[in-house]
Amino acid sequence: MSGTVTPILSVFPTRGLVDNKFKVMVENLPPGLPVTLHSLHQSEDKDYWEAYGHYVSDDRGTVTVSEDSSIGGTYTGKETMGLLWSMRPVPGSRTGLRMRKMDIRTPMVVLISVYRGHVVEGFRERLPMASVVTERWYMAPGVQRIDVREGGVRGTLFIPPGPGPFPGVLDMWGGGGGLVEYRAALLASHGYVSMALEYLSPDELGTDIGLSYFEKAFTIIQEHPLVISDRVGICGLSLGTAVTLTMAAYSNLISPRCCVCISGSHVLSISESVFVAFQEVNKNVHKVRVDEQNRMIWRDMILPIPSDPSKKVDVGRIKCPLLLVCGDDDQNWATVESAEDIAKMMRAAGNEHLLTTVTYHDAGHLIEPPYTPHIKASNFIVQHTRQKVVLLWGGETKPHADAQEHSWEKILAFLRQHLYPCPSSAPQAKL
Missing domain, CATH: 2.60.40.2240 (Acyl-CoA thioester hydrolase/BAAT N-terminal domain)
Structure with a gap:
């Protein structure tokens, strides 16, 4: 130069x-x-x-x-x-x-x-x-972050700036456990009182987390003075999807306005407890495969999808709008097969009109907020055994990135449609 x-x-x-x-x-x-x-x-x-x-x-x-x-x-x-x-x-x-x-x-x-x-x-x-x-940033200026330690529930509440009241979202991640806040913080930046829920940390939460724990968490959001009490939804990824579907189908105490389920399945009910669900799926551990790089593939553990209704969440009982997001190269969970069976079950029950499914070609399991780097495989600690493994999540980088961007737009539009009294009044997040 x-x-x-x-x-x-x-x-x-x-x-x-x-x-x-x-x-x-x-x-x-x-x-x-x-x-x-x-x-x-x-x-x-x-x-x-x-x-x-x-x-x-x-x-x-x-x-x-x-x-x-x-x-x-x-x-x-x-x-x-x-x-x-x-x-x-x-x-x-x-x-x-x-x-x-x-x-x-x-x-x-x-x-x-x-x-x-x-x-x-x-x-x-x-x-x-x-x-x-x-x-x-995940957290816009003015968003409040509040630790939650109430009635045995552990999590973090994020409150948007402004006078409110706002719709609410209970946000749950998957089997990796711990407290993961970044999606909840981003949801608050888009105008939702959201709570990142911790529900899988055996050292602190015990070993018997069941439906009542999640109902308490939902109620904490619902009863917050800045929340519109009849406009609270649930968002879950992976194991969080199993929790979300179980709550929507079986709870007699809470009624979510809508549910978003990312990369999950109904072949895992937590109606008894999370760890009972683990014990049930572990009966199929012999179906786990390992690829040439010694990465574990879990998707076969729930295949074939059971025909016995008692071995899956009865999604025919769901009475609120449901958005399913999945990638057809998910190597961790059989999400496409699960979505097809969910549609079949809801059709038979007469509530398929509540279901929206988006499936992305060559996307993997970890469908995260936009522009998060695609991770095809990574280290993982199995919470109930503390075993360290390498899991194959699947997906190809460019299609997976496109899926993350498009699905986030779909999720935000879905939440606006069903949680905001006037969807056009939902705030536009910016710094």
């Missing part, structure tokens, strides 16, 4: 919610110059993640990520957010990593840089032409 020409790299907005797109542009380059745009993030576990795309500046000396095609790198084509969703651990990292934001009070900080030429390795040893730091 000539000493008199300085490239200008801009990221707009530099600060935003994780589900908001940004615009990355490089100006003041010589026309026809090959460059590499690179993103770098250090996770809370101190692991480095990166993504990069190869571009050639146009006749104005400009590269615009949303309009120009990457011709190589961790993503190709016109991909506005490819620098986020195609992130992967840098070479030499620990194996089996999964990127998850655990402290949502701080942003995900990403360094975006532009390098001369089409670079594929050794980014940290090279001097970039320009760099910009961007912040990606």
Whole structure:
């Protein structure tokens, strides 16, 4: 580069919610110059993640990520957010990593840089032409975060800014256990009083978590003074789906207004307790497969889908709108087969009109909020045995990223439709 020409790299907005797109542009380059745009993030576990795309500046000396095609790198084509969703651990990292934001009070900080030429390795040893730091937040300004320790229930409540009242959402993750807050924080940023519920931590919660525990959690949201009491929904992923369906079908104490179930199944009822459900599914542990990389595939444990109604949640009893989200390359749980059986059961019961199913081709199990890096397999601790394994989640990077973006739009639209008294009045989240 000539000493008199300085490239200008801009990221707009530099600060935003994780589900908001940004615009990355490089100006003041010589026309026809090959460059590499690179993103770098250090996770809370101190692991480095990166993504990069190869571009050639146009006749104005400009590269615009949303309009120009990457011709190589961790993503190709016109991909506005490819620098986020195609992130992967840098070479030499620990194996089996999964990127998850655990402290949502701080942003995900990403360094975006532009390098001369089409670079594929050794980014940290090279001097970039320009760099910009961007912040990606799960929690919008004004959202309150409140620890919940009430009636034995453990979780975190997130309250949107403003006078309210607001609709509510009970948010549950899966068999990995612990308290996972980032989706609930993002839901609050979109105008819902949401509670991230902890329900699978044997050391603290005991071993007999049953339907009453989840009913208490739902009631805590429902009775909050800033919540519209008859407009509370439930969102669950994986094992959280089993909990959601069980509550919607069998509870005599609570009535969810709507339910969102991501990557889950009805072949696992928690009407007795979570651990009884584990014991039941573990009877099929002989069906677990291991691939050539020693990654465990669990999906066959619930196949074939039982014909005996007593061995699955009676979804014909559900009386509220239900959204199912699944990927057809889910290697952890047989979600597509489950969705088909759920539709069959609801059709027979006359409540299929309440069901919406979206299935994504080549998407895996971990369908998360938009632009979260796709993880095909990762380390996993089986909560009830404390065994450490590597699970194959499935999915291909680009289709899975598209599924995360599209499904999040569907989920937000579904919640607006069924939880907001006037859907058009739902606030638009932004920083």
